[in-house]
Amino acid sequence: MSRFTGLFDDEAFLALVDRFERQLAKALSILLCVVLIAATTQLIIQVWREFFNPSTDWLGNDLIRILGDVLTVLIALEVLQNVTAYLRHHVVQIELVLLTALTAVARKVIVLQPGAEDKPLLLVGLGITVVSLSAGYWLVRSSTLMEKASRRGRAKVFRDPDQ
Secondary structure, three states: OHHHHHHHOHHHHHHHHHHHHHHHHHHHHHHHHHHHHHHHHHHHHHHHHHHOOOOOOOOOHHHHHHHHHHHHHHHHHHHHHHHHHHHHHOOOOHHHHHHHHHHHHHHHHHOOOOOHHHOHHHHHHHHHHHHHHHHHHHHHHHHHHHHHHHHOOOOOOOOOOOO
16 A cells, blocks of 8 residues: 555656556557558548549549648648657647647648638638637747847946057
8 A cells, every 4th residue: 555655746747647657659650550550541542543533533532632632741740740740749739739720720621612602700710719819829939039039138238449
């Protein structure tokens, strides 16, 4: 029983939770790698088949479907970058999360089915989402840039040698 009493100590407990988070993030990274390999392989095969199909509508729905699939793979890749950034720095990098969300919304806008203009609430919702995510990204990015500038310190004042 004394073996488990040390587990409830704050430092030991937090170390256990931290180890669990890291192992879980590693498992998710491996899973995402497998999914990315499978999705990329499937996408390459799909584009290859469409390329040799003479009835492929490269300027219509087939192109939009392929672009949607490419963006889906890119979104999964960005999620993998989020997880690996967490493993490296042990913090969630909000810029990456916002960019991933913007990419996902952009994908949704690109693959909207014909007739979506008949759903004004959907379009307004997507517009508000894009503006909100963009504003959030701008705020985070500008604060990051200001923080980097403040780390450099104040400019040195040089005295005029003639005085």
